[in-house]
Amino acid sequence: QITLWESGPTVVKPTQTLTLTCTCSGFSVRTSGVGVGWVRQPPGKALEWLALISWNDDTDYSPSLKNRLTISKDTSRNKVVLTMTNMDPVDTATYYCAHSLRDYQPPHYYFYMDVWGKGTTVTVSS
Amino acid sequence: DIQTTQSPSSLSASPGDRVIITCRASQNIGSRLNWYQQRPGKAPRLLIYGTSSLQPGVSLRFRGSGTGTDFTLTINDLQPEDFATYYCQLSYSTFSTFGQGTKLEIK
Numbered sequence: 001q002i003t004l005w006e007s008g009p010t011v012v013k014p015t016q017t018l019t020l021t022c023t024c025s026g027f028s029v030r031t032s033g034v035g036v037g038w039v040r041q042p043p044g045k046a047l048e049w050l051a052l053i054s055w056n057d058d059t060d061y062s063p064s065l066k067n068r069l070t071i072s073k074d075t076s077r078n079k080v081v082l083t084m085t086n087m088d089p090v091d092t093a094t095y096y097c098a099h100s101l102r103d104y105q106p107p108h109y110y111f112y113m114d115v116w117g118k119g120t121t122v123t124v125s126s
Numbered sequence: 127d128i129q130t131t132q133s134p135s136s137l138s139a140s141p142g143d144r145v146i147i148t149c150r151a152s153q154n155i156g157s158r159l160n161w162y163q164q165r166p167g168k169a170p171r172l173l174i175y176g177t178s179s180l181q182p183g184v185s186l187r188f189r190g191s192g193t194g195t196d197f198t199l200t201i202n203d204l205q206p207e208d209f210a211t212y213y214c215q216l217s218y219s220t221f222s223t224f225g226q227g228t229k230l231e232i233k
Binding site for chain 1 (some may be wrong): 127157160172175213217224225227
């Protein structure tokens with residue numbers, strides 16, 4: 001059974017760096033065709049895709065947040081880490097990680113998020 | 127950047143009805159379009175991937191279609207558990223983006 005669990009601080013101060021960890025169980029982050037992505041959702045608002053790391057260490061980022069985000073993985077502990085710099089109150093949101101599978105729709109590959117963690121709420125406040 | 131337009135933003139319907147939600151991409155994305163359902167306070171749940179492939183365990187009442195820039199999610203014979211918010215997600219080049227969401231409410 002695939003499960004994911006997000007962890008990290010519940011409150012960060014403006015300008016600080018947020019570090020979130022996604023602990024993965026039931027699958028290996030090294031398995032071919034597998035990725036782990038991050039999505040956030042501000043209170044009462046829509047989902048926002050943030051980043052994804054593939055089994056082969058390829059990384060993709062939201063263009064609007066690319067300069068602030070870093071996604072990485074610790075294969076020995078089967079975890080994925082997302083860091084976001086220069087946090088602002090508008091970054092207050094629930095952050096989700098999700099197991100993602102690569103599919104092929106000619107002529108491109110893409111990922112879909114088939115199993116999600118429960119999410120972790122982060123508040124940015126001084 | 128590619129833009130996603132999902133409509134309507136909200137929708138009222140009755141149990142047993144059929145509803146259609148649309149998602150439009152500003153550029154051709156082929157069939158790289160997924161649909162998710164989110165109930166209040168819960169994580170999103172994958173319904174359909176690759177425009178029309180039903181995720182295992184999802185009811186056959188859900189159907190996805192479209193290609194290129196225009197896509198639809200059809201829900202037949204609405205059940206009480208279907209009243210939720212629905213999001214499309216498109217993949218383009220090296221990134222992805224979600225639609226603005228459609229809140230489906232009981233009439």
